[in-house]
Amino acid sequence: MSDTIKDATLEYAVRLGDDANVLGHRISEWVSHGPFLEEDIAYANVALDYIGRARMFYGYASELADDGRTEDDFAYMRDDRQYHNLLLMEMPRGDFAYSQVRQLLIDVYYNLLLPKLAESRDDTLAAIAAKAIKESRYHLRRSRDWVLRLGDGTEESHRRTQAALDSLWGYTHEMFEMDETERLLADKGIAVDTTRLRDEWHRQVSSILTEATLSVPEDGWAVRGGRIGYHTENLGHLLTEMQFVHRSYPGCQW
Amino acid sequence: MSSEQKLSLQEQQFMGKINAEEKIEPKDWMPEKYRKNLIRQISQHAHSEVIGMQPEGNFLTRAPSLRRKAILLSKIQDEAGHGLYLYSAAETLGISRDEMIEALQSGRAKYASIFNYPALTWADMGAIGWLVDGAAIVNQVSLQRTSYGPYSRGMIRICKEESFHQRQGYDIMLSLVNGTQEQKAMAQDALNRFYWPALMMFGPHDSESAHSAKSMEWKIKRETNDDLRQKFIDQTASQIEFLGLEHPDKELKWSEERGHYDSGEIDWEEFHSVIAGNGHCNRQRLEHHIKAHQEGAWVREALAAYNAKKQAKQAEAA
Numbered sequence: 001m002s003d004t005i006k007d008a009t010l011e012y013a014v015r016l017g018d019d020a021n022v023l024g025h026r027i028s029e030w031v032s033h034g035p036f037l038e039e040d041i042a043y044a045n046v047a048l049d050y051i052g053r054a055r056m057f058y059g060y061a062s063e064l065a066d067d068g069r070t071e072d073d074f075a076y077m078r079d080d081r082q083y084h085n086l087l088l089m090e091m092p093r094g095d096f097a098y099s100q101v102r103q104l105l106i107d108v109y110y111n112l113l114l115p116k117l118a119e120s121r122d123d124t125l126a127a128i129a130a131k132a133i134k135e136s137r138y139h140l141r142r143s144r145d146w147v148l149r150l151g152d153g154t155e156e157s158h159r160r161t162q163a164a165l166d167s168l169w170g171y172t173h174e175m176f177e178m179d180e181t182e183r184l185l186a187d188k189g190i191a192v193d194t195t196r197l198r199d200e201w202h203r204q205v206s207s208i209l210t211e212a213t214l215s216v217p218e219d220g221w222a223v224r225g226g227r228i229g230y231h232t233e234n235l236g237h238l239l240t241e242m243q244f245v246h247r248s249y250p251g252c253q254w
Numbered sequence: 255m256s257s258e259q260k261l262s263l264q265e266q267q268f269m270g271k272i273n274a275e276e277k278i279e280p281k282d283w284m285p286e287k288y289r290k291n292l293i294r295q296i297s298q299h300a301h302s303e304v305i306g307m308q309p310e311g312n313f314l315t316r317a318p319s320l321r322r323k324a325i326l327l328s329k330i331q332d333e334a335g336h337g338l339y340l341y342s343a344a345e346t347l348g349i350s351r352d353e354m355i356e357a358l359q360s361g362r363a364k365y366a367s368i369f370n371y372p373a374l375t376w377a378d379m380g381a382i383g384w385l386v387d388g389a390a391i392v393n394q395v396s397l398q399r400t401s402y403g404p405y406s407r408g409m410i411r412i413c414k415e416e417s418f419h420q421r422q423g424y425d426i427m428l429s430l431v432n433g434t435q436e437q438k439a440m441a442q443d444a445l446n447r448f449y450w451p452a453l454m455m456f457g458p459h460d461s462e463s464a465h466s467a468k469s470m471e472w473k474i475k476r477e478t479n480d481d482l483r484q485k486f487i488d489q490t491a492s493q494i495e496f497l498g499l500e501h502p503d504k505e506l507k508w509s510e511e512r513g514h515y516d517s518g519e520i521d522w523e524e525f526h527s528v529i530a531g532n533g534h535c536n537r538q539r540l541e542h543h544i545k546a547h548q549e550g551a552w553v554r555e556a557l558a559a560y561n562a563k564k565q566a567k568q569a570e571a572a
Contacts, residue, residue: 047327
């Protein structure tokens with residue numbers, strides 16, 4: 001592997017790790033707050049899947065970096081300008097509709113992305129993706145079911161779900177944008193060209209939303225910047241909480 | 255035959271099964287007090303699993319490493335699962351989960367008082383797993399032989415997972431005592447705060463226990479509060495020594511004669527005060543549960559409305 005490709009792959013692994021870590025953290029905030037016990041179990045389960053992915057991606061990143069940094073150094077010792085997750089992942093927990101809508105948007109995305117990543121010419125990334133596909137299939141079943149129920153449930157649930165959709169939609173566009181790093185890797189068959197996923201994603205999401213009696217938002221409003229560390233104000237608070245213990249006792253083993 | 259004599263025949267058959275160590279099953283006849291006693295105990299156990307998610311959930315988002323966070327998530331997930339089995343076991347006795355939750359939220363039903371103590375540092379996640387789950391296991395191992403079938407089977411399943419919980423708690427403590435001075439101090443502080451409340455988990459002395467005698471006769475309980483507590487004291491003493499921590503009970507002494515540790519007296523005033531609802535976190539725990547439940551009301555309504563619409567559509571199509 002040339003140095004350029006290695007550096008780019010490292011950055012790509014960190015990005016995917018950041019996505020999983022930040023989203024897993026957000027979902028874990030639901031534990032003991034769910035509308036009933038089965039949902040607490042489901043949230044803990046999904047959060048665990050994402051934390052597991054974060055560990056695999058960061059683990060690979062530390063292998064590539066080969067400078068003594070561990071998975072925890074990536075998670076706990078970087079500030080928000082160095083985090084490169086998609087903005088959608090860091091948006092607050094919100095109400096149950098907000099979390100399920102976010103999950104639907106992301107689950108459809110991963111169900112398109114992971115099968116492609118599983119064909120990556122990078123064996124480690126391919127193996128992580130292959131494992132994650134099964135999880136994301138289950139995640140999508142759940143978020144799809146919930147969006148259908150909430151959209152087509154009561155007047156209140158419909159209103160909340162539409163509001164969540166309208167306020168999250170603007171953060172979906174950057175999922176399908178590529179910068180030079182990802183373009184370079186996609187050309188080598190290592191990264192997934194996400195620009196090619198957009199149409200199918202839009203078709204699948206629209207079909208679910210329509211069935212749920214929800215309106216698909218217009219595309220005019222788009223916020224971007226996660227991949228270059230240009231975040232919303234939410235991430236700093238999330239990291240403050242996540243990193244507090246780890247940073248208060250530097251250099252400790254836990 | 256008069257109805258009284260009939261009843262006593264049923265009662266005789268019931269006691270015959272109990273004495274023969276046969277399990278009582280949901281459809282079997284059982285004395286009303288047996289049923290009530292079981293509902294009280296099983297639902298209290300279920301509520302404890304559910305309320306117990308709060309102090310740990312409170313630390314999930316601050317777990318100091320990804321590995322620890324993953325383990326803690328998996329433990330909490332198990333606990334919610336235990337809550338479910340136990341609610342289902344209680345439902346076989348003719349009470350609904352909604353009724354049990356209502357009893358919890360109105361303060362009529364109890365949960366383990368240990369969760370009325372705050373979880374303040376990462377070491378508390380270790381102490382809770384090691385001591386609280388440890389004390390729970392001592393009790394639950396004994397309950398695997400309880401006379402009510404669904405409860406007994408639930409306990410067998412739960413015990414397998416609980417031993418993993420205790421090990422993960424002890425493992426957190428081990429990492430801390432092998433770490434820096436600050437980490438070791440954190441471990442000692444957590445032990446000091448959780449040791450006595452963990453002993454209280456076994457309930458009052460046998461002589462003071464309101465439900466014990468009948469529960470023992472019916473084999474709902476298989477060992478007394480004091481015997482179970484003694485087991486826990488004995489097993490914990492060597493674990494504390496292995497960790498190199500100071501034992502919080504200054505009067506603890508090995509008795510050759512009894513083959514057990516003699517220990518200092520529990521602060522029973524504190525015990526009764528926490529049970530009466532005046533502990534550090536009683537109100538906070540219930541308010542949290544009620545708030546989550548209320549915030550979820552519109553979700554449960556949406557689910558019911560959606561299912562009703564779906565059924566109506568199916569009926570139309572048929």
